[in-house]
Amino acid sequence: MESGDLKKAGLKVTLPRMKVLEILETSNQRHMSAEEVYRALLESGSEVGLATVYRVLTQFESAGLVSRHNFEGGQSVFELQTGHHHDHMVCVKCGRVEEFTNEAIESEQRKIAEEAGHKLVEHSLVLYIECKDCQKS
Amino acid sequence: MESGDLKKAGLKVTLPRMKVLEILETSNQRHMSAEEVYRALLESGSEVGLATVYRVLTQFESAGLVSRHNFEGGQSVFELQTGHHHDHMVCVKCGRVEEFTNEAIESEQRKIAEEAGHKLVEHSLVLYIECKDCQKS
DNA sequence: ATGATGATGAGAAAGCTTCTCATTAATATA
């Protein structure tokens, strides 16, 4: 991801925006809260305000560069848009996030909305799990 | 639903608790935010504090009398437990909520978690729609 | 380089929810 993507989105290429993108790309967590992005910025020596992080993430979302999820626990989490839709499993013990795709579920959803006479706009599917590792301990 | 259900749940039978139950039973909305329950209580002439409404709803949730959902929009919504699991469609225009069940999706979910080696604890599936009525206007 | 425009940072403020604690109500017992 580079400055061209910001320009295409109609956003000025600024230092804070580049830095936030960089964090999202290089962090070992694909799914991060605004607070986590903020702390990662500080740790990497970038002085970016928390308000700016929120602003920028929201703009990225509108621009389709990032998607936002509301898992349980109060904080929204953000991830770089991958192009292909996917859903999530979240461990209720350790918070680990795993992605999956399932075409059977996707098409069932479309069918359900359609049969009820509604237009499906989007959906949110989260499986809360006790993950492999947390079951051992 | 009556005082016996509260006793069974290990909760004292108090006026505020009875009143909240009554609202949930008699309101024409099955899915209500704490704020909505609170306002309904005031309108019905009951002087119950907002903090109590939150407290009571949370206790009801722990007791399995009520379930809580976090649809988009900040506020949690609550509904009386029906005994059978169901998922929701929420209209992004008017906020109307519809319920559905789909065994194919349910079993697919179990399969996904299991194949990944995880234990499925619970799940949240919300279809955001433009409802039948909102499409007309 | 300059100016116009938009972005930023800091703190204030908003919105939802929980906490605190003095007061009050509900149950158990006599």
Place this chain on the structure above:
DNA sequence: TATATTAATGAGAAGCTTTCTCATCATCAT
């Protein structure tokens, strides 16, 4: 029924996440 014990309530304060405000600053086109 009166009393004692224990838990619940109400009001406001406080917490947490997120957004807003506004003076300052950076970006980009010229």
